[in-house]
Amino acid sequence: MKVLVPIKRVIDYNVKVRVKPDHSDVDLANTKMAINPFCEIAVEEAVRLKEAGIATEIIAISIGNKSCQEQLRTALALGADRAIQIETDESLDALNIAKLLQKVVDEEQPQLVILGKQSIDSDNNQTGQMLAALTGMPQGTFASVVKIEGEKVNVTREVDGGLQTVALNLPAIVTTDLRLNEPRYASLPNIMKAKRKPLVVRPAADFGIDLTARTKLLKVTPPAERQAGIVVESIDELVEKLKNEAKVIS
Amino acid sequence: MSILVIAEHDNSSLKAETLKTVGAAQKIGGDITLLVTGFNCQNVVDAASKVNGVSKVLVADNAVYEHQLAENVSLLVTELAADYEHILATALTTGKNFMPRVAALLDVAQISDIIDVESSDTFVRPIYAGNAIATVQSLDSKKVITVRTTGFDAVATDGNAEIVNLDTVKDAGISSHVSDELTVSARPDLGAASVVISGGRGMQNGDNFKLLDGIADKLGAAIGASRAAVDAGFVPNDMQVGQTGKIVAPDLYIAVGISGAIQHLAGMKDSKVIVAINKDPEAPIFQVADYGIVADLFDALPELESKL
Numbered sequence: 292m293k294v295l296v297p298i299k300r301v302i303d304y305n306v307k308v309r310v311k312p313d314h315s316d317v318d319l320a321n322t323k324m325a326i327n328p329f330c331e332i333a334v335e336e337a338v339r340l341k342e343a344g345i346a347t348e349i350i351a352i353s354i355g356n357k358s359c360q361e362q363l364r365t366a367l368a369l370g371a372d373r374a375i376q377i378e379t380d381e382s383l384d385a386l387n388i389a390k391l392l393q394k395v396v397d398e399e400q401p402q403l404v405i406l407g408k409q410s411i412d413s414d415n416n417q418t419g420q421m422l423a424a425l426t427g428m429p430q431g432t433f434a435s436v437v438k439i440e441g442e443k444v445n446v447t448r449e450v451d452g453g454l455q456t457v458a459l460n461l462p463a464i465v466t467t468d469l470r471l472n473e474p475r476y477a478s479l480p481n482i483m484k485a486k487r488k489p490l491v492v493r494p495a496a497d498f499g500i501d502l503t504a505r506t507k508l509l510k511v512t513p514p515a516e517r518q519a520g521i522v523v524e525s526i527d528e529l530v531e532k533l534k535n536e537a538k539v540i541s
Numbered sequence: 542m543s544i545l546v547i548a549e550h551d552n553s554s555l556k557a558e559t560l561k562t563v564g565a566a567q568k569i570g571g572d573i574t575l576l577v578t579g580f581n582c583q584n585v586v587d588a589a590s591k592v593n594g595v596s597k598v599l600v601a602d603n604a605v606y607e608h609q610l611a612e613n614v615s616l617l618v619t620e621l622a623a624d625y626e627h628i629l630a631t632a633l634t635t636g637k638n639f640m641p642r643v644a645a646l647l648d649v650a651q652i653s654d655i656i657d658v659e660s661s662d663t664f665v666r667p668i669y670a671g672n673a674i675a676t677v678q679s680l681d682s683k684k685v686i687t688v689r690t691t692g693f694d695a696v697a698t699d700g701n702a703e704i705v706n707l708d709t710v711k712d713a714g715i716s717s718h719v720s721d722e723l724t725v726s727a728r729p730d731l732g733a734a735s736v737v738i739s740g741g742r743g744m745q746n747g748d749n750f751k752l753l754d755g756i757a758d759k760l761g762a763a764i765g766a767s768r769a770a771v772d773a774g775f776v777p778n779d780m781q782v783g784q785t786g787k788i789v790a791p792d793l794y795i796a797v798g799i800s801g802a803i804q805h806l807a808g809m810k811d812s813k814v815i816v817a818i819n820k821d822p823e824a825p826i827f828q829v830a831d832y833g834i835v836a837d838l839f840d841a842l843p844e845l846e847s848k849l
Contacts, residue, residue: 417651
């Protein structure tokens with residue numbers, strides 16, 4: 292089966308972001324960027340399906356400016372067969388991203404689309420579900436186990452009370468949780484090979500979708516700073532402070 | 542304006558978080574309808590009818606909604622949405638699952654995880670693991686919103702709303718429920734507990750989490766964990782507090798053997814009082830802790846338990 296894996300270029304997860312002084316957005320100039328950790332897990336899952344003889348072709352796709360080709364090359368080095376970049380300079384709402392992905396799903400007809408459950412920048416947790424709605428496919432979100440069983444995929448999902456397993460008709464959408472797998476590192480030979488794998492660039496405008504923004508970012512501010520606390524010397528002192536100063540225990 | 546709030550429940554009880562989502566709806570302002578979708582959920586319907594500020598409870602009680610499959614619930618909500626300007630759900634795993642599907646079917650954007658309401662179209666939400674706070678205006682005619690409950694006060698439960706049974710049954714027929722593997726615990730729910738004690742990699746193994754039990758019992762606390770503790774297999778994933786786990790804001794949060802990575806802080810830094818127990822004085826957790834103690838947790842925990 293063909294597997295489509297949408298990936299996103301985001302700020303590296305270890306970087307502490309700075310808000311711009313004019314409060315227009317966060318400052319991403321000269322910060323380290325990387326493939327979104329959940330997307331990396333999605334790529335790994337697709338590669339494992341290929342290694343298991345289930346997936347036949349893996350297509351990585353990213354939407355953004357030229358710089359996201361770097362993350363597509365990473366996906367190719369990890370085992371994707373080919374890549375598509377949908378070129379745009381705009382930062383798109385999740386719904387518009389899902390609409391572009393829907394067009395690619397229509398063209399490529401994958402049996403499975405694996406996405407990360409959320410990107411660590413916008414923290415929306417929307418795109419997979421929206422793509423499922425637009426394509427009319429079932430969805431297995433927050434997946435920690437994915438098992439293809441004939442015409443269906445069984446997805447074990449991380450839910451509030453524990454785990455839930457659902458059976459989805461294929462084709463289906465899966466979004467990854469952290470426990471799904473541990474992504475591999477790309478080896479140097481694979482990084483070199485990835486440079487020769489096909490990467491097609493397609494302008495977003497060619498898809499004929501109205502990409503007008505649905506939301507407007509009015510301002511971005513730093514969160515309230517917490518007051519620096521104190522270090523106590525003993526458990527007795529800690530208990531005394533919690534009882535009499537903070538009054539959170541009795 | 543009219544607002545539809547989708548109740549969060551497990552077919553037997555209405556989750557306390559729903560009361561906070563209704564609190565968010567009141568802040569937007571308008572006539573509030575609560576929707577209960579489930580199966581054999583009469584208790585939930587009774588509880589829902591008592592939620593203050595709610596004028597009407599819509600009930601869709603049918604086997605197709607038993608496990609709140611997104612494919613089915615989203616079809617129902619999308620149909621009901623015609624009568625409402627705002628559609629709200631709690632930003633727990635159920636709401637996060639079906640709401641974006643609703644938004645896409647309605648062809649509108651979704652505003653996720655709001656922590657405050659500025660006006661009927663402008664909302665505040667954290668981004669970048671809570672390291673920046675965005676104020677976002679929705680330009681769509683309908684607003685589809687998930688609510689982070691730590692940002693809002695719960696409404697009271699002495700109301701008396703009208704109950705209306707729906708007879709529409711929406712079954713997409715493309716997904717089915719196979720099984721649940723739920724964690725059974727007598728302790729309070731992580732999201733609703735007023736005290737939370739969490740362990741991290743410093744706990745070293747799953748057995749050592751028992752050291753937290755006695756303290757949790759004495760404080761009536763829920764037990765949480767960092768991602769490191771979950772990934773190492775010490776405890777199940779539904780105990781994870783953080784950017785991608787549960788977001789908590791209890792009166793007291795005790796972090797034991799947790800270094801305080803950005804992703805963990807995102808899930809607990811709105812707690813009223815934070816206590817850190819860690820043997821590394823340089824651990825970032827001390828930068829947000831109100832009270833810190835630099836000590837080996839294997840000495841500190843038994844002593845703390847004995848002195849509470």
